[in-house]
Amino acid sequence: MKTALAFDIGGTKIYNTIIDETGKIISEIEKFSTPKTLDEIKQLLKTQIAKYEHQVDVIAIATAGAVNNANTGVLGSTGNLVEGYSSIDFQSLSSKKVFLENDANSAAWAEYKIGASKGTTVSVLLTLGTGVGGGIIINDKLLKGKSGAAGEMHFKMYSDKRRKCTCGSWDCFEIYASGTALKLDAEEALNDKNVTTYDVINGVKNNEQKMLDILTKWQNDIITGIKGLVNLFDPDCVVLSGSMAQFVDLKQVEKEVNSDIVTTPTSVRIATAGNYSGMIGAALLALAD
């Protein structure tokens, strides 16, 4: 059976493991803090690739940032990664073929192949974490757009400039639906700069009305965003993934979305491909490429 050495490169952590063509993780998962300089990142990847490449057929990298349509590199600058990251010649790091895909796109592919959106024609994946990622699959293909950057969840939630997104623009879905957004919602509601996402979650567990209201407001913004996506893509399902997805009331979201769209009803589901769906999706894409 063919295998891939898979990486997940994020702003804070880098993971690697070996994955087979069924999407099964077949080696230990190694974890590193993302180095602060470009050279150190390259060196880390080089070392890990040198250690394992003889055992595998391909190198598969799920990465932060938009990946080009040739799946060889990253487009432009990526907020969470060091300057110059897009200049890396990933293929030069290995004698085996190196294949890249955006981390949210990779996660969407894993859900589609072995997870929550298996068997669907059109699916939208949202990764709700510190930020928000998106991956859209239409007729057995990832939506990539002209350059590879499609699926960015930076559509606007307000047209009158209220909250600045981490991308530098105003009022993107990301800055209303992420963990960061929940903290901002709490800051605004409580007029307290020091409140944390954890405070909100903890308050919700203790049934504190203020915190319940903050969570509801955050969830309502997620519902607003999903309604728009459903009217645009008419998907079989919307899959919620990432560390913040567990705080969403799926049944409630599905009910509210389906009561207020112009397309036919959709299904809202939690991701099932696990915490390493980015690496799994990248490996499955790389092995099928």
Place this chain on the structure above:
Amino acid sequence: MKTALAFDIGGTKIYNTIIDETGKIISEIEKFSTPKTLDEIKQLLKTQIAKYEHQVDVIAIATAGAVNNANTGVLGSTGNLVEGYSSIDFQSLSSKKVFLENDANSAAWAEYKIGASKGTTVSVLLTLGTGVGGGIIINDKLLKGKSGAAGEMHFKMYSDKRRKCTCGSWDCFEIYASGTALKLDAEEALNDKNVTTYDVINGVKNNEQKMLDILTKWQNDIITGIKGLVNLFDPDCVVLSGSMAQFVDLKQVEKEVNSDIVTTPTSVRIATAGNYSGMIGAALLALAD
């Protein structure tokens, strides 16, 4: 050369003509007021089809409302058309094959085949008229979704319920970007229920500051919506079509969109396939089917 008898069925008018496989209109365009009852609509279509079907290879219908993936009928209810419209068995009206597509999807296809988006990989068409329609083409295919209803421009412009859309939901792009929206913008700005879209356009022509401000606000909402679409689809171009498109400052829209997106720059263009692009697109689709 193959030809289609093409119809455009809208809420107020029904058109028909004959179109060849190059997209050329080769007969007179006939125009009718849309009848008020289902039976009269069916009778009108039957009469026109009986008159011309012997001359053509296929019947192509561009229609208001979402069209199913089999291109045989309309899904659910359609605001602008009589109740029961979706129950029409269009194929029963002709001995030739009858092919349907949504009017905005048809217009998008015409632009893609013979108009402003020719040669692109990903394009988004917006028809700005009394309402707003949308048609998205990705890799030589219309985005249809699981049921055929994709491409609806009912993503939200505000998450806090300000303006009710004609679809019954709140704050859809349509109700901020249409001709109806421009009238509502004027009503709000001038606190006058009787102001018309024409008053605004006329005032703009006479350089009246108030009216210029109203048009700018309307255009800014269109820009906000396009930014979201560009981040989601990463299109080669966004094509503006419909009677209201002429009032948009294309260069300004393109400049503002490209200065505030996370994807690579796009091009904003005016439609060039003409007033009958719906019929042309439906004919080209039907003849290729």
